[in-house]
Amino acid sequence: MTERKASKEGFEIVTGRASTVDRHPKTLPDAGAIDLKLIFKTSGVLLGVQVTGGDSMGEMINVLGLAIQKGLTANELNTFQVAAHSLITSSPVNYPINAAALDALIK
Numbered sequence: 001m002t003e004r005k006a007s008k009e010g011f012e013i014v015t016g017r018a019s020t021v022d023r024h025p026k027t028l029p030d031a032g033a034i035d036l037k038l039i040f041k042t043s044g045v046l047l048g049v050q051v052t053g054g055d056s057m058g059e060m061i062n063v064l065g066l067a068i069q070k071g072l073t074a075n076e077l078n079t080f081q082v083a084a085h086s087l088i089t090s091s092p093v094n095y096p097i098n099a100a101a102l103d104a105l106i107k
Contacts, residue, residue: 001039001047001048002039002048002050003015003037003039003048003050005048006039006047006048011041011047012041012042013039013040013041013042013047014040014041014042014074014104014107015037015038015039015040015103015104015107016037016038016040016074016099016100016101016102016103016104016105016107017035017036017037017038017100017103018034018035018036018094018096018097018099018100018103019033019034019035019036019096020033020034020090020091020094020095020096020099021033021034021090022034022053022054022055022056022057022089022090023086023087023088023089023090024084024086024089024090024091025086025091028086028087030054032053032054032055033052033053033054034051034052034053034054034056034057034060034090034096035051035052035053036049036050036051036053036060036096036097036099036100037049037050037051037100038064038074038077038097038100038101038104040073040074040104043073044073044074044075044105045071045072045073046064046067046068046071046072046073046074046077047068048068049061049064049065049068051064056088056089056090060096060097063097064097074101074104074105075101075105077097077098077100077101078098078101078102078105079098080097080098080101082095082097082098
């Protein structure tokens, strides 16, 4: 669900955003930009996701789809444990799911 649709349907929402790269370090030749927006009810439950990025976005979309299906919250996504590999994932220090969830929590 997009932010616009959530608002239109009457949900009180908060969003969290993260922008990073899909490889670490960002100087790797195939590193590309990721922009992630998570849309939460004010209770913290994840309603929707908007993401742009490269080839690695498929796995992230699958994880976030499951998070929506299971009713995960911003707090749960903020503390979500991730494995990282420099050639195929974002840095675990600024993993986009955790970073966007934290952004929503501090609003």
